[in-house]
Amino acid sequence: MDILGSLVVGLSSGGLYAAFGVLLVLMATLTRVINFSQVAVGVFGAYLSLRFIPLDLPTWVIILIAMVTAAAISALLGWIIATWLGESSTTARSAVTVATLLGLISLSFLVFGTRPQANPPLLVGPLFTFGDIAVTKVGVLMLALAVGIAAVSRLLLTKTSLGVRLRAIADRQTAAELLGINVKGLQLFVWAQTGAMSALFISIVGNAQAGSANSMIVLLIPAAAAALVGAFTNVWLAVAGGLLVGALQGVLTGFPSITLLTDWVPLTVIVLFLLWNQRKEVWDVAR
Amino acid sequence: MSLADTTAATSSRQPDAGSPAPRRHGPWWFPWAVALGVTVLATGLAFALPDYWLLIATSVLVAMMSLLGLGIVTGTAGMIALCQLSFAAVGGWVMDLLMTQTALPELLGGAAFVVAMLVGATAASLLGLIVGLPALRLRGVNLAVVTLGVAAALDMTLQKVSFPDQWTNERVQRPFGIPGAEDLSGNRSYFLFVAGVVIIVALGVFYLQRSRWGAGWRMVAFSERGTASTGTSVTSAKLSAFMVSAFIGGIAGSLMVGQITTANYITFQTLNSLGLYVLSMAVGAHLIEMAFFGGILFVLIPEILKQFNIPLEWASIIYAVLGIQALTTKSSMGNDLRRMILAWQRKRGLNSIESTLVSLEPVGAPVPAASDNVLLEVKDLRVEFGAVVALSDVTMQLHEGEILGLIGPNGAGKSTFVDSLTGFLPHHTGSVTLDGVELDSLAPHKIARAGLRRTFQQDRVPSTMTVGAYARFVGGKEVDEDLIDEVLAFFGCPGTQAPLQMVDVGTRRLIEVAANIAAGPKLLLLDEPAAGLSHEEHVAFADRLRAVPERFGVSLLIIEHDLDLVRSVCSNLVVLNFGQVLATGRQEDVLANPEVLKAYMGETEMVS
Amino acid sequence: MSLVLDDVTVRRGIGPVISNVSLEVEPGKITTLVGPNGAGKTSLLEAISGVVQAAGGTITMDGTDLRKLSRRRRSTAGLKHVEQGRMIFPSLTVRENLKLTARTQADFEEALALFPELEKRIDNATVLLSGGEQQMVVLARAFAAKPRYLLLDEMSLGLAPVVFLRLMPIIKQISETGVGVLLVEQFAHMALGVADDAVVVTSGRVSYQGEPQGLLSDEDLLKQAYLG
Numbered sequence A: 001m002d003i004l005g006s007l008v009v010g011l012s013s014g015g016l017y018a019a020f021g022v023l024l025v026l027m028a029t030l031t032r033v034i035n036f037s038q039v040a041v042g043v044f045g046a047y048l049s050l051r052f053i054p055l056d057l058p059t060w061v062i063i064l065i066a067m068v069t070a071a072a073i074s075a076l077l078g079w080i081i082a083t084w085l086g087e088s089s090t091t092a093r094s095a096v097t098v099a100t101l102l103g104l105i106s107l108s109f110l111v112f113g114t115r116p117q118a119n120p121p122l123l124v125g126p127l128f129t130f131g132d133i134a135v136t137k138v139g140v141l142m143l144a145l146a147v148g149i150a151a152v153s154r155l156l157l158t159k160t161s162l163g164v165r166l167r168a169i170a171d172r173q174t175a176a177e178l179l180g181i182n183v184k185g186l187q188l189f190v191w192a193q194t195g196a197m198s199a200l201f202i203s204i205v206g207n208a209q210a211g212s213a214n215s216m217i218v219l220l221i222p223a224a225a226a227a228l229v230g231a232f233t234n235v236w237l238a239v240a241g242g243l244l245v246g247a248l249q250g251v252l253t254g255f256p257s258i259t260l261l262t263d264w265v266p267l268t269v270i271v272l273f274l275l276w277n278q279r280k281e282v283w284d285v286a287r
Numbered sequence B: 001m002s003l004a005d006t007t008a009a010t011s012s013r014q015p016d017a018g019s020p021a022p023r024r025h026g027p028w029w030f031p032w033a034v035a036l037g038v039t040v041l042a043t044g045l046a047f048a049l050p051d052y053w054l055l056i057a058t059s060v061l062v063a064m065m066s067l068l069g070l071g072i073v074t075g076t077a078g079m080i081a082l083c084q085l086s087f088a089a090v091g092g093w094v095m096d097l098l099m100t101q102t103a104l105p106e107l108l109g110g111a112a113f114v115v116a117m118l119v120g121a122t123a124a125s126l127l128g129l130i131v132g133l134p135a136l137r138l139r140g141v142n143l144a145v146v147t148l149g150v151a152a153a154l155d156m157t158l159q160k161v162s163f164p165d166q167w168t169n170e171r172v173q174r175p176f177g178i179p180g181a182e183d184l185s186g187n188r189s190y191f192l193f194v195a196g197v198v199i200i201v202a203l204g205v206f207y208l209q210r211s212r213w214g215a216g217w218r219m220v221a222f223s224e225r226g227t228a229s230t231g232t233s234v235t236s237a238k239l240s241a242f243m244v245s246a247f248i249g250g251i252a253g254s255l256m257v258g259q260i261t262t263a264n265y266i267t268f269q270t271l272n273s274l275g276l277y278v279l280s281m282a283v284g285a286h287l288i289e290m291a292f293f294g295g296i297l298f299v300l301i302p303e304i305l306k307q308f309n310i311p312l313e314w315a316s317i318i319y320a321v322l323g324i325q326a327l328t329t330k331s332s333m334g335n336d337l338r339r340m341i342l343a344w345q346r347k348r349g350l351n352s353i354e355s356t357l358v359s360l361e362p363v364g365a366p367v368p369a370a371s372d373n374v375l376l377e378v379k380d381l382r383v384e385f386g387a388v389v390a391l392s393d394v395t396m397q398l399h400e401g402e403i404l405g406l407i408g409p410n411g412a413g414k415s416t417f418v419d420s421l422t423g424f425l426p427h428h429t430g431s432v433t434l435d436g437v438e439l440d441s442l443a444p445h446k447i448a449r450a451g452l453r454r455t456f457q458q459d460r461v462p463s464t465m466t467v468g469a470y471a472r473f474v475g476g477k478e479v480d481e482d483l484i485d486e487v488l489a490f491f492g493c494p495g496t497q498a499p500l501q502m503v504d505v506g507t508r509r510l511i512e513v514a515a516n517i518a519a520g521p522k523l524l525l526l527d528e529p530a531a532g533l534s535h536e537e538h539v540a541f542a543d544r545l546r547a548v549p550e551r552f553g554v555s556l557l558i559i560e561h562d563l564d565l566v567r568s569v570c571s572n573l574v575v576l577n578f579g580q581v582l583a584t585g586r587q588e589d590v591l592a593n594p595e596v597l598k599a600y601m602g603e604t605e606m607v608s
Numbered sequence C: 001m002s003l004v005l006d007d008v009t010v011r012r013g014i015g016p017v018i019s020n021v022s023l024e025v026e027p028g029k030i031t032t033l034v035g036p037n038g039a040g041k042t043s044l045l046e047a048i049s050g051v052v053q054a055a056g057g058t059i060t061m062d063g064t065d066l067r068k069l070s071r072r073r074r075s076t077a078g079l080k081h082v083e084q085g086r087m088i089f090p091s092l093t094v095r096e097n098l099k100l101t102a103r104t105q106a107d108f109e110e111a112l113a114l115f116p117e118l119e120k121r122i123d124n125a126t127v128l129l130s131g132g133e134q135q136m137v138v139l140a141r142a143f144a145a146k147p148r149y150l151l152l153d154e155m156s157l158g159l160a161p162v163v164f165l166r167l168m169p170i171i172k173q174i175s176e177t178g179v180g181v182l183l184v185e186q187f188a189h190m191a192l193g194v195a196d197d198a199v200v201v202t203s204g205r206v207s208y209q210g211e212p213q214g215l216l217s218d219e220d221l222l223k224q225a226y227l228g
Helices: A002-031 A038-050 A059-084 A090-112 A137-159 A161-171 A173-178 A183-208 A220-229 A235-253 A256-277 B003-011 B030-048 B051-076 B084-101 B104-136 B140-161 B184-210 B212-222 B224-229 B234-260 B270-283 B288-307 B313-328 B333-347 B414-421 B444-449 B467-475 B481-490 B505-518 B535-552 B563-569 B587-592 B594-601 C041-049 C071-076 C094-099 C105-114 C116-121 C131-144 C161-176 C188-193 C212-217 C219-227
Strands: A126-130 A133-136 B374-385 B388-399 B403-407 B429-434 B452-454 B523-527 B555-560 B572-577 B580-586 C003-012 C015-025 C030-034 C056-061 C079-082 C149-153 C180-185 C197-202 C205-210
Touching: A002 A038, A002 A133, A002 A137, A002 A161, A002 A183, A002 A220, A002 A235, A038 A059, A038 A090, A038 A183, A038 A220, A059 A090, A059 A183, A059 B313, A090 B140, A090 B270, A090 B313, A126 A137, A133 A137, A137 A161, A137 A183, A137 A235, A161 A173, A161 A183, A161 C094, A173 A183, A173 C071, A220 A235, A220 A256, A220 B140, A235 A256, A256 B104, A256 B140, B030 B051, B030 B184, B051 B084, B051 B184, B051 B212, B051 B234, B051 B270, B051 B288, B084 B104, B084 B140, B084 B234, B084 B270, B104 B140, B104 B234, B140 B270, B184 B212, B184 B234, B184 B288, B212 B224, B212 B234, B212 B467, B224 B234, B224 B444, B270 B288, B270 B313, B270 B333, B288 B313, B288 B333, B374 B414, B374 B555, B388 B414, B388 B555, B388 B580, B403 B414, B403 B535, B403 B563, B414 B452, B414 B523, B414 B555, B444 B452, B467 B481, B467 B505, B481 B505, B481 B535, B505 B523, B505 B535, B535 B555, B535 B563, B555 B563, B563 B587, B572 B587, B572 B594, B580 B587, B580 B594, B587 B594, C003 C041, C015 C030, C015 C041, C015 C056, C015 C180, C015 C197, C015 C205, C030 C041, C030 C161, C030 C188, C041 C071, C041 C079, C041 C149, C041 C180, C071 C079, C079 C131, C094 C105, C094 C131, C105 C116, C105 C131, C105 C161, C116 C131, C131 C149, C131 C161, C161 C180, C161 C188, C180 C188, C188 C212, C197 C212, C205 C212, C212 C219
Parallel strands: B403 B555, B403 B572, B452 B523, B523 B555, C030 C180, C030 C197, C079 C149, C149 C180
Antiparallel strands: A126 A133, B374 B388, B374 B429, B572 B580, C003 C015, C003 C056, C197 C205
């Protein structure tokens, strides 16, 4: 039953990948950015909030500080992109987030040091066990959050007037602007929301998954794999993709002889998906 | 842009930029003179620099090598690649393996390092191939995701396996018996070795960028459709850029290992790859001298911080800020510099180069007559976008030697027709044959090679080349250079030396037409060639076009909604309306057809 | 009180596509702008709504200098630009498209009443509608915003004439509620049929300005404007 055990462990990481995958999909569809800084703003916000622990604030205030910080950084980044690259290609817009990823990693080494952070997970221990297999609280919560955010965002986008406006912008930005819709303001709202969610996720998983600034990259890759499974458009497939990556990694840890391969799982999922998705040659209309 | 453009710009400062100069590439000795100068300078530095600064200088050269490779992908070919140091790591790792775990050093002696370095670089470019293949068909962002994935995964793998020299605690032997890192005299010789390798690679990159490959990379960065239409495969252009970039990255990796004679995964970690990418965007590393400047920044900024006891992380933050600045202004230091030079040249009286089309003596050729040979046969062509039928059952013929006009109001399906003929809409039904060859299932670049070429409504001429480099690229491998000069002159275009950056958009479109004629296709599709031309240019252009089939053996299909040009060059017309052929036949008959007038102006009777 | 263009020049790339154009659109009236393809009609509308910036001249709407305002401000000030090519939001339903601009339920119902045939498609995604229905959605959507001025670009593009014919009286109806309409059309006859004023633009310049009847009755003048 070792395999089953490692599968469950893997799935618990998969919940985190799925949650970030959903954020990446929302960003890609609503702001036309593949956000390489998605994890980074969350990690940075969470680390900053740790500095407030000595003040004996309640946990929820600490998490709130993390979320507000991440939302602010994310919105600033969104503002830069919306102001100067409003009508540029997805590639050009996304390239800026690569630069901010570099900046955030370095800044966090500078401000918080290079040693692992004292970032305790919000929830510790198993939710339930059967036999010697433990299903952790964090894993279940992350999966619930991933599904919850996917569902809430679907509801928001289809049932509210805010959501309708967001979809209009995603469909045709210029046409939306000509109808008087506040494109920049709404996009900043999306940036701030996804930034805050990132910080929430990091605060929940703590240093188990995000011990150092390196996690800004390490977590991004499986999240991007999850989002790619959803072709950066489908939140539900992104959830499935995150779980798939997590499960594969988990199962592989059950075979210590090929442990090197686990690091290559997200990349393999990405590559296989791209190959499948690109059976036919596509010509971009604009180019 | 590269050094090639500077030299071209310099030579076109002569007053008569229009007359073709005897030199084709600027002075041939220019790059060699620069190389010689750098060699002398490097030799001088090797003896003059204090020990510590010599190490720094070596690091600058190695960083420059990484940027040089990266610049090809990010600058010249316009893609996001985030694993340049992974290529370096693979190159260095393989070299390390060969030098410490095999009998290669004993077999080859002093040359072993060079051989191992080349093998390592080849391994790196193979990794480039494997990484690039799935990613290149999609647009740039996916390449970014994949390369970041490679960087992160290789990072973790290297932490676990470490470099081969550490398995046996053995140092890598430097080339040609140069003593190892502890011996200071060795460092001077090693600096000279690195400088030599950098100069050779820089020369190689210089000539590659001016070759067909280099032109292909620039075309791809500017327009994928434009590239395919010249008969070059977009995938192979991107892949070659990626593999060359990885190869140079691999060499850089070997040089890094050789510098300290042992290797540590930290050197190659993802964060540094990100830094290199951002820096390459900030400086514009596709320019060789800017890659060198970037190398200086990459090493010197941390060094200066160290002198002032400022944490080294500030260096990456500085790169990030420079990178954001460059990305949001869509420019780079190198491009800004070039622009300043250009503005300075303008101030000195060198204005943008215009066509001399209007002042040419009219040829006076009559409207060419069609022969009996059917060149292009389109049968029952049908294109659907979802429920919308864009083209339904279009059937037409074009005869050898004629200029056929395809006209119709806006939205009639003219652009869809061109796209499906030239392979950009593979999902059409019906058949297209050119001179007996079925074109339907061919990719765009294969169709171009089969003798059907096209020009575009939008500007597809990249401003980063010279007129000659562009024309030679469009013309293909076997193009006759004299023919290029002849056709360019025939259309009153600037000479081959002129940089396209200084040519206005209207003239660029003339150059596009001329270059495609020089490529010698059987049939050339001109998509609204007269848009943007003045009335006088219009008349002169029509006069020249009429002579094209007879003089250059190229038949023409002109897609226009402007009837002026069509009237003066076409013997036969096909009219499209709502995706169907409304009328076809002799020009006078078609234009006199009341149905055609209705299509252009709407139904008169229905309102009045 | 009107939409006034004075001496407006628009550049695309290097050369001007619109040179020194002056015209006026009055509330409650339709000004039809006709001219051959490539005459610069679309660029002129884009300069008014702010998709591109005019290179010279002044554009005022009821006394407000539009050139100082962003696209969105021009739109919220009461100027609605219906671009060519049926700019529906494909993933939105007909209802959502209209609700996007309608401030009240009354505005929504009034807009829908323009095209009763849309009611049976009300909850379909607009991407699944026919071209004519999509054009109706786009027009109704602009009307639902209760604009003061409407810029309509090539409503006929890719539509069968009979469909376009259905739209013309609706445009007239909209203008009669007090909206100033600037109608750009290639299909001259139908568009001039509903016009109060006519402007012909060729090669970026005004070549005729005045009564639509004058243009309609002079077939040669019209032909000349189109076919050169």
